[in-house]
Amino acid sequence: MTFLDIQATKTQAEGLFRRKRMFAFGLPALVAVYFTYIFFAFDVPGLVQRANMDNARTLTSDIWSHKVHVTRNNRNGEITYAVEGERKGAYPEGERPSWVSGTDVITVNLGGDTIVRLLPDNRTEVDIPGFGLVAAQAEGRTIATNLPADLPEWINASNRRVAITTPEGRITITGSRTEVFNYFGGWELFWFTLDSRYHGAGLGQILFGAQIDPDRSNISGAVSDFWNNKMWRHKDVAWAIGETILMAFLGTMGAAMIALPLAFLAAKRFTPILLLRAATRRLFDFVRGVDALIWTVVLARAFGPGPLTGALAILITDTGTFGKTFSEALENVDDKQIEGVTSTGAKPLQRYRFGVIPQVMPVLLAQVLYFLESNTRSATIIGAITGGGIGLMLTQAIQTQKDWEEVAYYIILIIIMIMLMDWLSGWLRGKLIGTKDG
Amino acid sequence: MTALDTEVAQSVGDIRESYLAQVGRRRLYSGLALLIFVVLMVSGFNIADERNAGGFWEGLHQIGDYPGEVLTEAWQKRADLPGLISEFFPALVETVNIAAVSTIIGAVGGLILSLLGTRGLAKWPRLIPLFRRVSDILRAVPEIVIALVLIFILGGGPVPAMIAIALHTAGALAKMFSEVAENADLKPVQGLASTGATWTQRMMLGVLPQVAPNYVSYTLLRFEINIRASAILGFVGAGGLGYELRNAMAWGPGRFDEAAAIFILLFSTIVFFDQVSSRYRNRLTEGQAQ
Known part of the structure; x- marks a missing residue:
């Protein structure tokens, strides 16, 4: 060098x-x-400025806790007890939580020595340890209190409204009503609502204990009350998840069935006519390019909201995707097997059935099963747009902006559903194709 | 000899019989599977049809109505169309930006998750299951879930969509990346380890050059998917083209020309990026094969 x-x-x-x-x-x-x-x-x-950190706080605390409202109507003195202040979570007539006592003077023990007393004449006393006694009286639309002018930041008071936030609970007093919120951990009434006889009964008691409801056996009664729980709507949720999976299943399988014959038209080897081939390929590109969003919008106009619309939107979009990959797989088939089948005198259709399909089947199945899983996710999203399935329930729960525990519940269910579908499609692929990697 | 002959004949007969029985069983199983499949499809269709607001057969002839209306109105106002397209162009840029940023962030996140979750490469081998579960969960959460929750906290706009898509992308790419990384040659890594290279250096210099073409190819594919996702998230209030589309649609007739302009923009964007990325991906994978 x-x-x-x-x-x-x-x-x-x-x-x-x-x-x-x-x-x-x-x-x-x-x-x-x-x-x-x-x-x-x-x-x-x-x-960063617009971000609402209060919303974030409500969200995070609401996900794992619930509150019970004790409400006194300051117009007629009536007192109601309800979980989350909702009618469907109300305590039945004559029943109330164990931390409430008294008849003339209702004493609400929020825990940690914080005690609220609802006195006659719309008077309210709040005993806060380390601060003292706050007394307030609602007269017409104004509130009279013994609060000093200089208030800590957890008390917000005007002559119309007093709001006190303690670590144990919250108290708001207005002219029309006095509300006490007591916070508890966990999801409220997940199994049974308060009007069910099985509320508060343990699993052992329901399975082996004495009959609770004279009309029904324990198990069937408990299952029925759980299934029809008005607060958590277990029945509707199960249906919604079923709808979402149904959308993915119908859409994916339908698309595969339509795309397979069309893919032959788009493959050079099987369709020598250039024009036909190009037309089919452009059709695939078109339905793929329009995208599920636009198909959903267009189809929802014709079929109305619901699972069928979602299924059809997935079907149309995926016909394009499948058509493209199937025709690529068809281009790569081995001629030898087709020749072998032809040599036995097979007709064209038989040649396809025994010479081509067995070769491409593993690729096709792997693709279809992979899409089955990914379409479950798409079906959730499409459901949120077109109105069907768990996606709709989720968006509704988010839009109410207060049922965050339900939002968390749905999110967990969605994740479990998609992971199950992932597992199922992997298992089916292993069974049908043999190898795990397809 | 005759005894052997009969034995052979008998064993041939046995084989034939067992073969036919096997074929028969196979046909039975395939037939059963097909039957179950058909029953599932038909009953599934019926349930979906029943639970839909409008039926399939009543709606079928109406499919063309809405596109027809949009197209006629757009055609009548075709002179405005170029103006509308340029009016909505910023929204399109936003949609593409959301997709691009979230793809970049997601790819980096997926890269880290995949390297930490691959046997032989992981920095902390005991934590491999943890990183795998994390990427499984990120992959399973649909973007819309994160986006809607974030919109509640952060308000509408592109950032919630960006975060949501980035998280999902990280999970999805982590799985594909780690499948590639599992097949990477470990010799360069060991060689680097012998020189005292840190984990980051081993990954950057020993693994990444091997897997880069595949990773770039998957990332481009993800970018295509994310453009669609970003348009969809716009529809639920995250800004961009989807948001404009919902506004135009909510207005109904009279603003169909806007809807048409948005349709055209969205369609051509998706097709454009599909073509560009598929051409580039082909080059990457072919280059590797040579």
Whole structure:
């Protein structure tokens, strides 16, 4: 090797290094510049100001806890007890929580020595340890209190409304009503609502104990009360999940059945006519390009909201995707097997059935089963747009902005559902194709 | 000899019989599976049809109505169309930006999750199941769930959608990345380890160059998917083209020209990025095969 050669190689190597270095530093720099642009384009500084941290706090505490409302109507003195203040969570007539006592003076023990007394004449006394006794009286639309002018930040008082937030619970007093919120951990009334006879009964008591409801056997009564729980709507939720899976199943399988014959038209080997082939391919590109969102919108106009619309939207979009991959698989089939089948005198249809289909089947099945899982997720999203399945229940629960425990419940169910479908499609793939990796 | 002949004949007969029995069993199973499948499809269709607001057969002839109305109105106002397209172009840019940012963030997250969750590469081998479960959960949560919850806290706009898609992308890519990383050659990693390289250096210099073409290819595929996802999330209030589409649709007749302009923009964007990315992906995978 001469000196010149070495020199040339060295310059070449240096050039290569320079290019690599440029790339190694240039790419992150480019991404950084892009992110800076995005930072201002998406108005992130404004977002930080607009972000509602109170909402975040309600959300996180509401997910794992619930509150019981004790409400006195200051117009007629009537006192009601209800979980989350909802009618369907109300205590039946004559019953009340165990931490409430007294008849003329209703004493609400919020725990931690914080005690609220609802006295006659719309008077309210709140005994807060370390602060003292707060007394308030509602007269018409105004509130008279013994509160000093200088208040800690957890008390908010005007002559129309007094709100006290303690670690044990919350008290709000207005002219029309006095409300006491007592917080508890856990999801309220998940198994039985308060009007069910099985509320408060343990599992052992229901399974082996004495008959609780004279009309029904314990197990059938408990199952029926659980299934028809008005608060958590277990029946509707089960139906909604069924609808979502149904959308994914109908859509995926329907798309596969329509795409298979069409894929033959799009494969060069089976369709020598260029025009027909190109037309089929453009059709695939078109239905894929229009996207599930637009198909959902268009189909919802014709069929109305519901699982069928979602299934059809998935079907149409995936026909395009399947058509494309199926026709690629068909292009790659081995001729030998087809020739072998032809040599036995098979007709065209038999040639396809015994010469082509067995070759492409593993690829097709793997694809279809993979999409079955991914479409369960799409069906949830489409359900939120078109109105069907668990996606709809989730969006409704989020829009009420207070049933966050239900939102959490649905999210958990959705994750379990998708993981189950993932497992199922993997299991089916293993059974049908043999290998786990397909 | 005759005894052997009969024995052979008998064993041939046995084989034939067992073969036919096997075929018969197979046919029975396939037939049963097909029957179950058909029953599931038909009953599933009936249930879906029943629970839908409008029936399938009543709606079938109406499919063309809505696109027809939109197209006629758009055609009548075809002179405005270029103006509308340029009016909605910023919304399109936003949709594509959401997809691009979330793909980049998601790819980085997926890369880290996949390397930490792959046997042989993981920094803490005991935590492999943890990182795998994390990516499973991220993959299972639909984007819309995270987006809606974040919209409640952060208010509408592109950021909730971006975070939601990025999280899902990280989970989805982590799975695909770790499948590739499992097949990576460990010799460069060991070589680097012998020189005293840290874990980050081993991954950057030993693993990434091997898997980069596949990773870029998967990331591009994800970008295509994310453009669609970002349009859909816009529809539930996360900004971008989907949001404009919902507004135009809620208005109904009279603003169908806007709906048409948005349809055109969305369609051409999806097709454009599909084509570009599929061309580039082909080049990446072919380059690797050579």
